[in-house]
Amino acid sequence: MPSRAVLRKKARRESKRNKRDAEAATAVKLLTPQKEQQEQQQPQKEQKEQQQKQQLQMSEVGKVKNKEGVAVVSRKRVRAAVESTAAETVPSTEGMTRKERKRFEAKRRLERQLLRLNAGMPTENTTDTNNNTNTNSNDNGIGTEAEGEEVAAAVAAETTTHITDANGASSPASGTLRHDPKFANGTFWRTRKERRQRTVFLGNVPIQFTEQNVMDLVSTAVDAEGVAGRVVEAVDFLPAKPRARQRHMFVTLCTKEIASQVVGLLNAYKLAGSELRCNFAADKAQRSEAISRRSGNTVRS
Structure with missing residues (x-):
């Protein structure tokens, strides 16, 4: 019967081997060229397109005619088509050490997070002005091109108020301050x-x-x-x-x-x-x- 120290050493060796295999698998996945990735994603795209066609056919079949002969759509909701995102070009990490690869992955992860944050910043003023312009155009009926240009200029002027300063602090018009306004004039x-x-x-x-x-x-x-x-x-x-x-x-x-x-x-x-x-x-x-x-x-x- 092996001792507990020997069993612990075997367990550590197994965990190291599993970790090494997982890292090698991720490295191979990162090093695969873009063409191979696109070839792998090609059948998935075709399968999604076929599913969308089948859903459209099912929705047409689901239309039932009532007594008057008018087509009535069934209450079953048709699933929205999911847009497939294009595959990102992953730069090669060949020749990098483990620390360099980890640092590189962390940097790319931070860049993606910043892109998501910048893309998801809400602009309340622009949405309000768009809603107001839509309601006004619906009420008036017909809008001229000059009115459309004036509305676009007003929207552009309001969006400029959301631009942050050079130091990184947002302008007062944005409504979300990045610092405590209580100590604005001193420490x-x-x-x-x-x-x-x-x-x-x-x-x-x-x-x-x-x-x-x-x-x-x-x-x-x-x-x-x-x-x-x-x-x-x-x-x-x-x-x-x-x-x-x-x-x-x-x-x-x-x-x-x-x-x-x-x-x-x-x-x-x-x-x-x-x-x-x-x-x-x-x-x-x-x-x-x-x-x-x-x-x-x-x-x-």
Whole structure:
């Protein structure tokens, strides 16, 4: 009885042999010239043509005459004829190593995928204009050649809006952007830094305050200074302790000027028996000063 190591070695040898045979078969298939491929496909084409003729004959036979003598077509659907695609010219891979052949096949596969993607790109505007022109021509009855030329020019003008830029990004008229429009004027970090500059910390707010209450509080405080319109962009609550009476949050305002006004108005503001604490989240000096004002804390050296 052979050992398990010997059996594993035999199994590996068999798998290698099978893999080698499969690769040789694919290589032979790739190396077959175009004429032989066409000769092999010739009987298949003839067989398909015969099947199509038989289907047409069956459809003619399926017409039944009713009592009035009018021919009625049977309800059986005739299968559509499948167009046979022309055989692609496969370049020779003779003399290539296995790695080179794999790389070459991967490149050809990528090219075919790109061709399919480019061919399947939908153009909504052109289809809409074609439908509109068809309906208009049907309604009007007779269309002149001048009208047809004008319609063709309009369709060509709309198709030009779908042409992509030189950098590869699609134009705004196409409707499908290849990047996030939120960061069109700068990077993510620049946007985040600008947002931090207009974010303030608001502390010691009563625990029952909701997001809408905080927005109303800030809006009423700023409205007294004569600022109209939207003020608060977002409110992010910090996690509170189970039996806490106050809660803290970060409030993002629309502009830096409004943020500075809110800090001046709400800092040390008395609300429900507690003194609010409001300072810029990105200002380290204000943050250390606010920490030093807490009960029982001293300024760190």
